[in-house]
Amino acid sequence: MTRMTIDIIEIPNADITCSTCKACCCRLEVMIITDTGVPDEHIARDKWGSETMLRLDDGWCSALDRDTFMCTIYENRPWICREFEMGSYECQTERSA
Ligand code: SF4
Numbered sequence: 001m002t003r004m005t006i007d008i009i010e011i012p013n014a015d016i017t018c019s020t021c022k023a024c025c026c027r028l029e030v031m032i033i034t035d036t037g038v039p040d041e042h043i044a045r046d047k048w049g050s051e052t053m054l055r056l057d058d059g060w061c062s063a064l065d066r067d068t069f070m071c072t073i074y075e076n077r078p079w080i081c082r083e084f085e086m087g088s089y090e091c092q093t094e095r096s097a
């Protein structure tokens with residue numbers, strides 16, 4: 001007997017770009033799990049010492065430039081930000097939220 005498997009491949013939507021988005025994903029909680037050199041002033045720590053990107057009262061990450069909606073610490077952004085793929089399912093979910 002053979003068992004059939006179907007690979008589910010996530011195909012990013014190429015019509016979506018960050019340039020037409022007000023950085024929706026930068027309002028999500030971003031855990032800092034590796035040291036990429038995020039400046040201390042952008043880090044929030046809870047009482048157990050776990051680190052996330054600091055979010056300001058408007059909901060966005062404190063490292064986001066509010067005028068350009070660009071990341072001001074792009075070279076040092078957390079690993080999770082590097083992995084978040086433009087046009088992916090997660091991206092589309094955030095844009096439609
Ligand atoms: S990755 Fe997606 S949600 Fe994030 S800024 Fe780009 S288009 Fe917007």
Ligand code: SF4
Nearest residue numbers: 026061063064071081
């Ligand atoms: S570090 Fe940069 S890419 Fe990551 S959430 Fe903040 S502004 Fe967005």
